[in-house]
Amino acid sequence: MKISFPYMGTVLVYKKLLQLLGHEVIIPPRPTKRTIDLGVKYSPEFACFPFKVIMGTYIEACEMGVDTIVSSGGFGPCRAGFYGEIHRRILKSLGYDIDLIILDQPLQDKNFLKKVKFLKGNNSWLDVIKAVKFTYRLIQEIDRFEKEIYRLMPYETEPGQAKKAWNSIQAEFDQAIDQAGLERAKERSLDILKSIKVHEIPEKDKIRIGIVGEIYVVMEPSINMDMEELLCKLGCEVERSQYLSEWVDHNLLPNIFKKSRDAMFIEKGKPYIGRAIGGHAQQSVGAIVDFKDRNFDGIIHLMPFACLPELISQSIIPRISKEHNIPVLTLAIDEQTGQTNALTRIEAFIDLVRNKKASVNIA
């Protein structure tokens, strides 16, 4: 059995979990123009963009001989919850005979246990718990390092250093298969991080940008113009509203001990969007407020073209931007996202943020 998954963010963690459970894993290719073209060709015209990219990824995975794909259903609740149903039908009509296993929230899915048992394979439940716990720690560590990387990258003395460091760090963690390995990877990664040489920039000249929006376009660099790197190259520190570990915190773990960051975003989003409306709209607007509270200087709001909930946030953002005095640039992402046009808009936006900060500094 060859098993794969949709491509989103730091894929090594999905690979790790499945491998620890003893599955033969095939990592799908990072989405390319071809992936997107395939996805667009075989998806309903007005399907959301993440649906199309994932469609393309599945087709490419099938071409690589995968026979099972595991995905999560409830990145929503929105259309995403239904992706699997349509993906499955389209793959079938294309003649790919594969198992598409969609894991939903345990309480809403009658077949949840069956699916988990399948993934469990011959492992004991104890081993499964161990593997899950280990993967969770792994995600947390990786996310922590990723955040650091994009905080340092804008100031690197030698272009490309931070990116290279990030790749080495991922390679380090890829080696880890147990707690001791994880500790080792952590230590080495800290050294790698320290080796990045940076210019000293006075605090008042630092520009911090928050990225908010729909989870897939926020988390997957291959389809969002490598937004984090791009902003770093323009001299900005960057943080996203979504990281995988936080998604896990919010969706899979009971919030008894600590409030997840998502829950905090929702709290801050409530004055603008009174209740959960699907997708991540409430989080998006809440994250804007939160970034401002933490003295960020500007926000990039990423949404898939015509994304239902994010259209609501988009409608409200001008008001938030005004009330909280923080510039926001909304970018709709789809297969036609004109790189040059978007790039010009982003550059102009960063100039505006910089000028705004400079004028405040003078005053």
Added chain:
Amino acid sequence: MKIGIPRALLYFYYGPFWESFFKRLGLNVVISDSTNKAIINRGIKVAVPEICVPIKILAGHYLTLAQQNVDYIFVPRMVSIRKRQFFCPKFMGLPDMVKHSLNFKEKILTCDVVSDNSNISNYRNYLPLAEKLGKTKKDIKIAAQEAEKDWLQFRKFTQLGYPAPKAYELMVKGLNPVKINPKPGQIRIGLLGYVYNMYDPYISLGIFDILQENNVHVTTFDMFSENELRNVTGNMSKVLFWTFSNYLLEAGLHLFNSDQVDGIIHLTAFGCGPDSFLGKLFELESEKKGIPFMTVRVDEHTGENHLVTRVEAFTDMLKRSKAV
């Protein structure tokens, strides 16, 4: 006191309840005009460009009402009318969007609407309005109970086969119409679309009339009762999150599988997210069942001629194959 209700969106499903409810509270109800060019243009100007046509039109109706000297405009937050299912995000976020992007914050009259079936007359939903309207809990309760009767009557008439605006009229007039059945030999078409697309003559370009002029018997999702459709999607491992989309899905699967229609038209508005998936499911079902299927997608500029031509060509085709 004057309450404005837009003749848009769920007006074509819940209008009879809301209008009756406010009237029975002794309030004046102003319903905006049928969608026209001016209304649409107003909406287009304020709405984000990529949003679906029905929401743009709705925004236009709100702005029109805001200029009409009403005290309040009713902007309910439609949350759920079925267990664990919701409304399209645009309905659920509507009061937020209206409050933060249109300029009549003070006039917004809103409450959350939650029910476990399509009957939304539980008075508790409307208690948050009591203070603004200067009414007591008891007033609200009685008005809701009375309005419920009107709404049930209206729903009964749509289930007899009358398009919603006609059923509304029959209810108001207190008539007692008979069931509409297809005449022998008549072409039968299932028209699948949201109420605000089918019954807003500006969006649908009168597709109902066109079909009827062509001697077609039309069936829509709201001509079924909730119970008739309940188990249709039983063998799907998952349905959509949105109840009205699921009504369409259920009605569609039912029509494709029950030998009640000769062809099916999916009427959808530009920019509708849920319909992108629904449409695909219908398309696949049509291939499986061999029942002709056509998608009509309308936007703010659809030309009437174009639509008439396509619909007529489709019915002609059905007539020819039925004659054989």
